Amino acid sequence: MAERDTIDERTYGPADQERFAALSGDRNPIHLDALRARREMFGAVVVHGMHLLLRALDAVIAGRGGRPVRVRGQFPHPAFLGTPVTTRIGETDAGGAIHVSVESAGQVCMHATVEWSDAPPTATPPEDAAPSPAAAPAAPRLRALAALADTAGDLDLWLDAAASARDFPRLHAALGGARMAEILALTRLIGMECPGLRSIFSAFDVTLTPDASPARALRYRVERVIASASFVRLRAAGGGIDAQLDAFVRPPPEAQSSYAEARTRVSPAELAAQRALVVGGGRGLGEVAAKLVAAGGGHATVTWTAGREDAERVAAEIVAGGGSAGILHCDVARAADLVPALARLRPTHVYYFASPKIFVKRGGPYDPSLYARFTAVYVEGLEALVAACRAAGLERLRLFIPSSTVLDEPVRNLEEYADAKAAAEARCALLARRGVEVTVRRLPRVATDQTLTLVRHPAASALDILTPIVRGMSDRDG
Amino acid sequence: MADRAQVLAALYAALDDVNLQLPATSRLAKSEGTALLGDAAALDSLGFLNLVLAAETQVNARCAPPVNLAERLLELDESSLPATVGALATFVLELQGS
16 A cells, blocks of 8 residues: 555544444543533543544455554544544554554544554454443543552453444454454543543553453553653453553543632622623633622622533532522623623623633644634624623623733744734724723633643642732722 | 663654654654753643653663653653753663663
8 A cells, every 4th residue: 555545534423432432331421421521631522542443453454454463552632523533554664564543633643553464364253252231330430540559450351242343344353252342441441440530541552362262351450650640551461462551640620719718819798799791600710700709799690601510510609608690501602692681680790711722732833723713702702792792781891801921921832822812802902992891811821621731730720810800800890 | 871872762763653643744853952842842741741651661672771761750840851852861861870
């Protein structure tokens, strides 16, 4: 084959995720639950890395026959639902190994070096794997990184052979059901068992012995933990598989300050004049702004676009603490729909924390579509919301807009974000000329779900940053 | 103990491994001046961690004595981490010397 031939193109959707989760038993919510995934490090549902690998191997067999005997590689970046994924086969190296990669949105999502055998398919029949259990574990284990050292155990092996043959027909025929059960168990091991809930499957080195007898369990043990890197290396072995697997343990979603903590920052009645609409108040900066407003005696309407549960949680915490809060569905792309609610709520203040995911991988040096995605929220959404407030008869509007210090100190890979924030500042200046009382502050990196990384970067507390801002918004009342 | 040229060869082999994971426009040059951290670097935090692990594998395969490069490197403050390939080579040599 020519260098870098495309051998498969597809776009994964929720049905693909469910089918692979059922087949492999890896039901980690980062692969299935859009609401939970949006609060995690990658910000969206991620395609199982093993799914990418098995599809790629199936496609290689379609082109050249044979079967893999050793597969080693990495999952350097996540592949997301709804984004086209391309599998390419590269050159064969001096040792005869084949390079296969999966790319999406300009990033390499899987790379594997595959040692290949041209021997005929194994005689091991698919029925050699135990059938799927009636009920596989639905919830992954939550293990602390510190507790992973010396962890060992057995993972039962099973397979829905018909589903395996349906989804990976050539690979299943080449390896047999027993090996398929063992390979599929690797993603279940990482995603459900060890490290479990917070895992990121990072790298693999898998040796396959085609004709070995099936095993009842995959035996595993943790070989290495590097706490400072949240890194775990495991060794796993079954009847015909020997694997070294690398994983990272991702940080949990960033918990913001509680309502009780917010009450220590403001006096009980100092913000009583604020009936605040907190756009994006279900998490991050918006969550803290809502708590501060309510802690100061104001009323916070926490808006949500996709995460109703988050907004309900914040409002419930405020109300349980004696504050005043409610929730409102608000999609700034359809801000005109808000006019009746705005006329009823008559907010005095609007805190505008609406934002798409900020840290987004891109393949090229500058992505105009990414800039457009930011400005759709920071500029057009803001403008539409102000228009909706006007249409609702709100004559006086005090608006807070968070900008960013990346405009003062550029950060690599945030160029589109910085440009969009600059455009938002310019639009705020125009709004001010049209009589809107706008406060814009350039905020530093703040610890939120948006800024979660494996290696911790210094980040300010949202409560520290927002307390003077929310108080300052009341200083303008009069 | 390995000399600087041997350590650099091991680090360049690690760069080969990591470059397989990067799009063509972001690949790291095999040069002492190549940035690993900071605004000029092509690696994100996950990419940097993968490079450290690849570097440890390659250094221990090619240069004696073996070192726990990943543990030693990642216990440093972010501001103390070697920011270029050349600085990483120096770090490895100091580790082997100690």
